[in-house]
Amino acid sequence: MTDRLTGTLLIGQSGGPTAVINASLMGAVQEAAKHEEIEQVYGMLHGIEGVINETLIDLRRERQETIQGLLTAPSSALGSCRHKVTDADYEQILRVFKAHNVRFFAYIGGNDSMDTAARISKIAAHDGYELRVMGIPKTIDNDLDLTDHTPGYGSAARFIAQSTMDVGRDLEAMRPFDNVIIMETLGRHAGWLPAAAALAKTRPEEAPHLVYVPERAFDEEEFLQDVAALYKELGCVFVVVPAFLKDAQGDIVGADKSNVVKDAFGHTLMSQSSSTPATYLRGLVAKRLGLKARVMLPGLIGRDASSCVSPIDRAEAYVVGQMAVRQATQGTSGHMVTLVREPDAVYRCTTGLAPLEAVANAEKLLPAEFINDRGNGITQAYCDYARPLLGALPVHTRLERYPVATRLSV
Amino acid sequence: MTDRLTGTLLIGQSGGPTAVINASLMGAVQEAAKHEEIEQVYGMLHGIEGVINETLIDLRRERQETIQGLLTAPSSALGSCRHKVTDADYEQILRVFKAHNVRFFAYIGGNDSMDTAARISKIAAHDGYELRVMGIPKTIDNDLDLTDHTPGYGSAARFIAQSTMDVGRDLEAMRPFDNVIIMETLGRHAGWLPAAAALAKTRPEEAPHLVYVPERAFDEEEFLQDVAALYKELGCVFVVVPAFLKDAQGDIVGADKSNVVKDAFGHTLMSQSSSTPATYLRGLVAKRLGLKARVMLPGLIGRDASSCVSPIDRAEAYVVGQMAVRQATQGTSGHMVTLVREPDAVYRCTTGLAPLEAVANAEKLLPAEFINDRGNGITQAYCDYARPLLGALPVHTRLERYPVATRLSV
Numbered sequence: 001m002t003d004r005l006t007g008t009l010l011i012g013q014s015g016g017p018t019a020v021i022n023a024s025l026m027g028a029v030q031e032a033a034k035h036e037e038i039e040q041v042y043g044m045l046h047g048i049e050g051v052i053n054e055t056l057i058d059l060r061r062e063r064q065e066t067i068q069g070l071l072t073a074p075s076s077a078l079g080s081c082r083h084k085v086t087d088a089d090y091e092q093i094l095r096v097f098k099a100h101n102v103r104f105f106a107y108i109g110g111n112d113s114m115d116t117a118a119r120i121s122k123i124a125a126h127d128g129y130e131l132r133v134m135g136i137p138k139t140i141d142n143d144l145d146l147t148d149h150t151p152g153y154g155s156a157a158r159f160i161a162q163s164t165m166d167v168g169r170d171l172e173a174m175r176p177f178d179n180v181i182i183m184e185t186l187g188r189h190a191g192w193l194p195a196a197a198a199l200a201k202t203r204p205e206e207a208p209h210l211v212y213v214p215e216r217a218f219d220e221e222e223f224l225q226d227v228a229a230l231y232k233e234l235g236c237v238f239v240v241v242p243a244f245l246k247d248a249q250g251d252i253v254g255a256d257k258s259n260v261v262k263d264a265f266g267h268t269l270m271s272q273s274s275s276t277p278a279t280y281l282r283g284l285v286a287k288r289l290g291l292k293a294r295v296m297l298p299g300l301i302g303r304d305a306s307s308c309v310s311p312i313d314r315a316e317a318y319v320v321g322q323m324a325v326r327q328a329t330q331g332t333s334g335h336m337v338t339l340v341r342e343p344d345a346v347y348r349c350t351t352g353l354a355p356l357e358a359v360a361n362a363e364k365l366l367p368a369e370f371i372n373d374r375g376n377g378i379t380q381a382y383c384d385y386a387r388p389l390l391g392a393l394p395v396h397t398r399l400e401r402y403p404v405a406t407r408l409s410v
Numbered sequence: 411m412t413d414r415l416t417g418t419l420l421i422g423q424s425g426g427p428t429a430v431i432n433a434s435l436m437g438a439v440q441e442a443a444k445h446e447e448i449e450q451v452y453g454m455l456h457g458i459e460g461v462i463n464e465t466l467i468d469l470r471r472e473r474q475e476t477i478q479g480l481l482t483a484p485s486s487a488l489g490s491c492r493h494k495v496t497d498a499d500y501e502q503i504l505r506v507f508k509a510h511n512v513r514f515f516a517y518i519g520g521n522d523s524m525d526t527a528a529r530i531s532k533i534a535a536h537d538g539y540e541l542r543v544m545g546i547p548k549t550i551d552n553d554l555d556l557t558d559h560t561p562g563y564g565s566a567a568r569f570i571a572q573s574t575m576d577v578g579r580d581l582e583a584m585r586p587f588d589n590v591i592i593m594e595t596l597g598r599h600a601g602w603l604p605a606a607a608a609l610a611k612t613r614p615e616e617a618p619h620l621v622y623v624p625e626r627a628f629d630e631e632e633f634l635q636d637v638a639a640l641y642k643e644l645g646c647v648f649v650v651v652p653a654f655l656k657d658a659q660g661d662i663v664g665a666d667k668s669n670v671v672k673d674a675f676g677h678t679l680m681s682q683s684s685s686t687p688a689t690y691l692r693g694l695v696a697k698r699l700g701l702k703a704r705v706m707l708p709g710l711i712g713r714d715a716s717s718c719v720s721p722i723d724r725a726e727a728y729v730v731g732q733m734a735v736r737q738a739t740q741g742t743s744g745h746m747v748t749l750v751r752e753p754d755a756v757y758r759c760t761t762g763l764a765p766l767e768a769v770a771n772a773e774k775l776l777p778a779e780f781i782n783d784r785g786n787g788i789t790q791a792y793c794d795y796a797r798p799l800l801g802a803l804p805v806h807t808r809l810e811r812y813p814v815a816t817r818l819s820v
Contacts, residue, residue, distance in 0.1 A: 017580045022807075042814055046583075056814040069807025075579035077809050082587050099817035159717075166714035169485035170427045173456075177492050181710065279689065299706035300591065304576035306804055307569075307717040394716055397432075397479025399487050404452055404466040407509035 005130055007103030008040040009325065011059070013076040013138075014047035014109035014116070018152030019309045020317035021138050022077045024108050026070035027321025028136065029059050035329045038104060047081035047109070048116055051093045056100065071314065074304040085116050090123050097124070097131065104132050104328045108321070110139035110150075114336055115360035121334045134324040135336030135356050138317070140303045142192035145362040146354035147338035151320055152303070154313030154389035157196035159305045160185055160240075161390060163298065164200035168207025168238050169396060175236040180227060180285050180293035181207075182239045184278035186302050189244060191215050191366040193302070197240040198378035199387055202395075207238030215366050216375035217248040223281070224288050226376055231291060245277040254280020310391040316349060323351045347388035415540055417513030418450040419735065421469070423548075424457035424519035424526070425492065427485040428562030429719050430727035431548050434518050435487060436480035437731025438546065439469050445739045448514060457491035457519070458526055461503050466510065481724065484714040495526050500533050507534070507541065514542050514738045518731070520549040520560075524746055525770035531744045544734040545746030545766050548727070550713045552602035555772040556764035557748035561730055562713070564723030564799035567606035569715045570595055570650075571800060573708065574610035578617025578648050579806060585646045590637060590695050590703035591617075592649045594688035596712050599654060601625050601776040603712070607650040608788035609797055612805075617648030625776050626785035627658040633691070634698050636786055641701060655687040664690020720801040726759060733761045757798030 009032050013021055025043075032038045041059040044050030057078075059067075070077055085093070097105070107117040114135045121133035137144050140156035164183065171181050187193040191213025198211055209230050212218055218241075230237045245253040254275045282293040320337045327337065335353040342348045370382035419442050423431055435453075442448045451469040454460030467488075469477075480487055495503070507515070517527040524545045531543035547554050550566035574593065581591050597603040601623025608621055619640050622628055628651075640647045655663040664685045685693075692703040730747045737747065745763040752758045780792035 013583075017583050019576075043809070043811075045811070046585075054816045054818055057809065057811045058814050059809075061812040062810055066807050066809060069805075072804065073579070073806040073808075074576045076583040077807070078583075079585075080583045080587075082584075095818060100814065162717055163711045163715070166429075166484045166716050167710045169483070170710050170714045173423075173427050173486040173488075173490045174492075175489075177490075183709075275689075279685075294709055295707060296709035296711055297705060297707040298711055299593075299704055299708075300577045300580050301573045301706055301708055301711075304580045305573070305717070306576050306806070307572055307715070394482065395479075396483040396716070397476050397487070398483075399453070399467065399469075399476060400472055401453075401455070401467045402471040404468050404510065406464045408464055408505060 004037055005103050005132065006037040006039055007101040008042055009038045009104040009106065010042045010044060010056070010102045011106045012044040012047050012050060012108065013078045013080050014107060014113040015080060015082065015139065016303060017075040017080060018138055018140050018303055019074045019155040019305060020151055020314045021108055022070040022073045023314050023317035024136050024138060024151060024321035025077060026067055027318040028106050028325045029067055031322040031325040035325070037329055042100065043078045046079035047083060048085055048093070049081045049083050050079070051096050052089050054096050071318070072306065074306045085119065090119060093120060094123055094127060094129065098129060103130065104325070106134045106136055106324045106328065108136040108138050110141070111144060111359060111361050111363065114356045118334065118356035118360050121356065132328040132331070132333040133356070134328045134332065135359065136320050136324045137336055137338065140193065141187050141190055143188070143190040143363045143365070144359055145364045146359055148341040148349060149339055149389055151313060151317035153192060154310035154391070155308065156193060156303050157199070157386060158310045158390040158393070159302050159308040160193055160196040161199040161393060162308055164197040164208050164238065164240065165393065165396060167296065168200060171207060171236045171238055178236065178294055179231060179291040180237045180239065181296065182241060182278045182281050182293055183296040184241050184243055184276055186299070187242050187244060189214050189363060189365065191242055194240045194242045195366060195370060195378045195382050196386060198383055199390060199393065205234055208240045209234065209237045210239045210376045211378050212241045212245055212376060213366055213371060214242050214244040214246055216371060218245050218253050219248070220284065224284070227285060227291070228289055239281070241277045241281065243276065253277045310389060312389060312391050319351060327353065414447055415513050415542065416447040416449055417511040418452055419448045419514040419516065420452045420454060420466070420512045421516045422454040422457050422460060422518065423486040423488045423490050424517060424523040425490060425549065426713060427490055428548055428550050428713055429484040429565040429715060430561055430724045431518055432480040432483045432487045433724050433727035434546050434548060434561060434731030436477055437728040438516050438735045439477055441732040441735040445735070447739055452510065453488045456489035457493060458495055458503070459491045459493050460489070461506050462499050464506050481728070482716065484716045495529065500529060503530060504533055504537060504539065508539060513540065514735070516544045516546055516734045516738065518546040518548050520551070521554060521769060521771050521773065524766045528744065528766035528770050531766065542738040542741070542743040543766070544738045544742065545769065546730050546734045547746055547748065550603065551597050551600055553598070553600040553773045553775070554769055555774045556769055558751040558759060559749055559799055561723060561727035563602060564720035564801070565718065566596070566603060566713050567609070567796060568720045568800040568803070569712050569718040570603055570606040571609040571803060572718055574607040574617050574648065574650065575803065575806060577706065578610060581617060581646045581648055588646065588704055589641060589701035590647045590649065591706065592651060592688045592691050592703055593706040594651050594653055594686055596709070597652050597654060599624050599773060599775065601652055604650045604652045605776060605780060605788045605792050606796060608793055609800060609803065615644055618650045619644065619647045620649045620786045621788050622651045622655055622786060623776055623781060624652050624654040624656055626781060628655050628663050629658070630694065634694070637695060637701070638699055649691070651687045651691065653686065663687045720799060722799060722801050729761060737763065
């Protein structure tokens with residue numbers, strides 16, 4: 001072991017992009033400039049594939065304005081991947097690291113990426129190659145364990161909340177022409193994204209009216225009862241469902257079971273069938289209740305919307321990138337930077353550390369106290385947790401509607 | 411005829427909401443405060459239905475902050491409708507107008523609403539009841555004739571362009587995991603909304619790669635050829651289609667023809683079938699080309715997104731509301747306020763007037779010179795026309811990606 005480790009910093013981005021993942025890259029690159037022991041700053045193109053294929057780029061040659069521009073550019077500027085790393089790949093990765101004297105490795109990603117980083121750390125140690133490996137958390141799904149929340153979530157949640165707020169007003173205005181709106185969010189097994197719709201509501205009668213999460217089995221008959229009752233009361237119903245809405249058997253509601261795409265990690269990614277939970281439920285509502293329903297599937301807009309970024313999310317994404325590099329230069333390795341909420345009255349987060357292996361392949365689901373008893377709504381406890389992460393939401397004015405006395409007999 | 415007409419101003423909103431229709435309401439209400447001859451300012455709840463049912467509200471009793479808040483609140487604050495007015499309705503409308511001494515009538519809407527306003531004007535004249543009727547243009551579809559463009563379009567177009575820009579970067583980053591993205595826009599028979607995606611492109615290889623409009627018959631085989639060729643060249647394909655993508659027979663592509671919903675005007679509004687053009691084409695791309703495709707159906711988010719409003723669109727929406735009331739007090743009637751583009755190098759619009767009847771039930775389609783020869787893309791002429799309407803779009807940084815020399819033999 002050298003007294004002071006010097007060498008190349010290699011940075012990569014992995015998994016699904018977010019609206020703020022490039023802010024983490026910027027934080028890492030700008031922090032690296034402050035440390036003499038970092039001799040080169042390289043980026044890997046398309047995540048770990050860029051290491052395996054030795055397609056690296058020199059980030060120090062980029063113009064300052066380009067690096068500054070990362071703060072507001074959505075998606076992964078280095079390219080991403082969903083590559084399941086094999087044993088042979090790990091040997092190649094170590095060869096590439098040695099060839100470029102990579103001594104600091106920062107990987108921006110979710111739980112699968114933390115697993116990859118943990119294995120690289122272990123293999124390097126086994127080989128006696130000194131390497132500082134740091135994870136930088138990123139996922140719109142907010143399903144990483146051991147961190148209060150994950151950069152990327154606040155902005156994706158803001159898109160859901162603001163869309164619910166905006167279109168909720170549309171549904172009110174068009175009542176009774178449109179009866180039901182069903183919005184489907186991204187997300188895998190955790191319900192953090194559909195839950196965010198709850199932050200749109202400022203009055204009991206406002207959207208959303210029904211919110212479902214993958215943590216609870218979906219019951220079609222209860223759903224139809226609830227839609228019918230809400231329609232009778234309010235004249236319109238705004239429903240939010242996750243792409244992974246599951247029935248009591250664990251199957252995705254409305255999906256053609258023969259036609260599901262899984263990634264290299266075995267995660268179901270999407271159904272290629274023409275039906276999704278939202279389109280299926282639209283048909284159900286039309287057929288069983290005779291109501292007109294519209295579907296909204298914003299899809300990837302929900303993770304990339306540059307118009308809808310949470311300022312706090314962007315700032316935190318920058319800080320976790322920055323801290324990962326700072327920690328690595330201070331000797332930390334094998335950890336992911338976490339966000340730690342201070343118990344202050346005013347929201348404030350500092351950073352902490354969690355072992356990569358503890359984060360890898362874990363999945364933080366929505367806790368039971370964030371879901372209502374009937375499994376069709378989100379609690380105040382969730383709203384208290386999540387509200388600060390989105391930044392200040394707009395406040396849409398509402399006319400008081402002072403009635404003019406009628407002058408004609410009805 | 412009195413020398414100087416005095417009485418109530420009645421304002422209503424009709425048809426599909428937009429992100430800036432309330433700015434027009436605000437403009438009308440604030441202008442009315444400047445004119446002594448306007449004795450009351452009433453709003454009609456849910457468009458013409460509010461007149462028929464005599465559900466009027468007193469807008470002068472609203473707080474100033476509430477009226478100011480209309481500038482940024484999406485959707486129709488007065489409520490909207492899609493009511494086809496009958497002869498009996500018109501008699502009732504005139505009774506209500508007389509009962510409340512309505513002498514100024516401003517209707518914010520699209521071509522159907524201009525038709526309603528034109529008929530009210532005619533019936534009042536026939537009855538000898540002095541009434542000044544003004545139309546205030548509104549539609550995300552940009553299909554109103556005799557105006558350079560329509561308030562509401564710039565913001566809806568901005569949402570499409572910015573979403574294409576954002577998700578285009580996502581598709582690049584995830585290549586080759588995601589192969590094809592198919593985004594479906596709102597809109598009826600005119601292709602102004604899908605065309606707006608073209609404004610996202612700053613380099614030839616960037617999204618969108620294929621843009622289809624309802625003005626051209628869609629050919630599945632040509633589409634598949636184009637997707638296959640672009641995928642071979644770029645590794646990913648971003649496709650934009652309208653909800654009303656039509657084949658050579660005039661049928662909506664992929665729709666279950668037995669299950670289509672029409673409004674009271676006979677316009678096809680949506681298909682209740684689980685398949686839409688985008689979901690149908692996803693299946694086609696998967697089946698015929700073996701490519702993984704994702705669908706995005708932002709739906710009503712595309713007309714209400716408060717995060718994505720064009721500043722110029724908002725300002726123009728305010729001005730047309732203001733001018734309608736000013737013109738009415740000056741004696742104009744039976745006209746819609748139009749936007750007139752000045753032939754300056756820098757974009758600038760003034761307002762003009764068009765007869766309600768000339769606007770009513772007309773539909774301005776995308777001119778042939780805005781669509782490329784193959785019918786799968788949008789021309790520079792469109793971009794020159796539309797770019798100023800969206801406001802300045804964000805510029806997303808792009809790494810130069812200076813390669814690091816490889817050190818391992820391949």
